[in-house]
Amino acid sequence: MNKLNRTMSIVTAVLSLSVISVLGLMSFLGEKKFWSSDENRQLTAFPEPSFNDMYNGSWAKQLDSYATDHFTDRSKWVYAKNRMQVELSESIVNGVYVGSERLLDTEVSGQDKKVFSDNISIINAFEKNYDGTTYFVAVPSSTGVYGDILPSNFISRSDSQRINELYEMLSNNIRRIDAYNILKMMKDNYIFYRNDTKWTSYGAYCVYKTVIQKLGFLPTSYDKYSIEHVSDSFRGDLYNRTLYDEVKADILDIYNYPEGADVVSCERILNDGSFSEGEIYDRSRLASSDMYSMYLGENVPLLRIKTSVQNDKRLLVIKDSYADCFIPFLIQHYSEITAVSPDQLDRPLGDIININDYSQTLFLFGINNMDEKMALEKITERI
């Protein structure tokens, strides 16, 4: 080895070791955050040492993800990764397709057939014990509607097939409402967020028009609303997974109906029965990392909305986050709406309310959430 090579080896040693130790020390000594606003998720905490966890390796695994989550300037690294990934390989980053127009989820759901059918049998059991009428709306994700821009080997995944499958498994007494074809027809409009899997308020409105007719009312026509753009910088769950910011940010809308009925009260009911006053549109959430929670505010087990409508009609909505921007359209028709998020419940629903106080129940779920465990069984226990 000649002299220059030896010198350069020493230079390599010094430089690479200093890069490693500087970045390592910065991560080690840096401030530890609990929440990543870019990724909109909780960061892994330092694992509590316990013999069992160490024995089977889960302690080490958690330590690993702790180190990963608290690596110095994580968001910037992840951003750089995603930009490089798009150049090096397909435009798919952490399971999200990065298009020029929009981000799309490519992770194939429908893997867990057991949970899927379990959830459906819970809904069927609910209907059996319920005196009123039950309705079901399954909402496709943006991939279900815009899937045709994905590369050909991803097309096999189809939300419409899965919705059909679901509707066939529901008991005959449940009234199914088709959202998929309405949305598919409207696909040239702004009905889905570009950076999120969920529909926009306008998408929800298009489906609302059909749903409310099935529920027995006339829909409010579009021109009655005055629409307020409350934010044009919304980036949703698909952004959180990719941190890809070349796609245009999304607009969050509030549909005001000045001549319509007002919200009289909006109670947020927690599992222990305590309640606090909430809002249909909680604008303070716009400053948080989860802007979408502006609709109905932060997720709570139960939200009871009372309106100035004088018809004594009460509606129970069992829902996931897809319903958050949908429910405001219903206020014009019911004197009381109770929205239940099963994934937040830690006790049987029957302990908190009597479902037979409601003459109608609407299930509204994203089709992709139907094969996830979401404590749905809480809605049928003890009734």
Place this chain on the structure above:
Amino acid sequence: MVYSSLMFIYAFLPAALLLFYLTPKRFREEVLLIESMAFCFLISLYFLFFMAAYSFVNYLVGHIIGKLRKNEKLAAVPLTLGIIFDLIMIFGFRTKYFAWLHDMLHAPEGFYPVGISFFTLAAIGTLIDIYKGRVKADKSIVRYFLYIMFFPRLIMGPLLRYGVFTKALDSRRESLTNIGIGMSLFIKGLAKKVIAADNLYMLYSAVRSSDVDSLSAATAWIGITAYVFCLYFTLSGFADMGTGIAYCFGLKFPQSFNYPLLSSRIKYFAARWQSQVVQWIRRYITKPLYGVCTKKWIREIVFVGGWTLFGFWYTVTPNGAIWGLLMGIALIIENHILQRKTMDFTGIIYTFLVVIFCAVFLSGDSLGFSVQYLFAMIGGNGVIADEQFFYLVKSYIVLILITLYASTSLFRNMIVRSGKGNIRNTVAVVSTFAALAALIICTALISYSGSSEMLLINL
């Protein structure tokens, strides 16, 4: 924990180096053992127990063989038992037919001893060597434990004989120069794994996710080529990372891969692909058998059998064995037909085609699948090139070009052959900064999930 993780690169490695160099020279072997145990612990405590128990059993058996060695027949008893024990371990954990073993050992669910394919071979080889008197059963338990657990070779690192390993320990030379060489080797391996192998894996799985009955010929070709390159970059990447880290501690280990994909004969490919495992099979299995068999054709069958075993060692399925069988047969045929030296270029092409053809069997889940895949490769599905092919080429073209270039020795040859000193000097200076850039790029690429786990084959 794997080498290609943030936790290893930015926490474990610097801490291990610091501790090592702060310790006085005579205790450094003990420090290496403690660090290796810490490495095992960071996989799981059970893994540490497992490794300690495993090393201890083999250490003990080795000593018994050493004691009884004067009486060859008597010594054969512990040797056989030891080999059976090691074989049960490797089959018990690599196949799913030994659930009782998991229960008996109280293994946590989903437990897989990382690198078991390598350290069992190492242990068996040592037992045989002691029996044959090639090495003495080492008194130092620290060295033997270190041999089995040494963290730079635990995960698919280079497979070394005990004699080679102790020689490397004896001639340990810690210096800043060696750290520099080691770090650049480590980063080279990291880049192979993180930049090349992981993205090639995405390409391969994109092809595999579509139906084999409707695969177009061009797509099938690009898929299997991606598989071969991915396998090469994964295995050689891990070997390079291991060798590089060992270098940082002043230990010089031999190379496992020597640019096999650009060989002008299958023979050369075979000699450059995972050479230590191939050598292991020759030393402990085929060579002793050659001594017994005198006829040439029987020796050839033994040779093919050795390769079949090598293939089986990769996947522990019949498919891997078929790959080995085909490679062995191809080598024999080549030996008979090709006496003269072939042209370099045609040689490279034909070797590559044979390697690709055989790899179809290594990659498939079943023989039927592989045959169907081959059928698709010759255009049996009636489509030569489809939309998917063009999409994949368009998406991966940068990666394909980089990896094609990186898998050949063209760059190295250019430096070696150019007599001009200034080119060499430029390369020496530039490569330092290239290594740093690669380190940064790899860090970014693993930043999201924190590590790039092993794919394709669990060894």
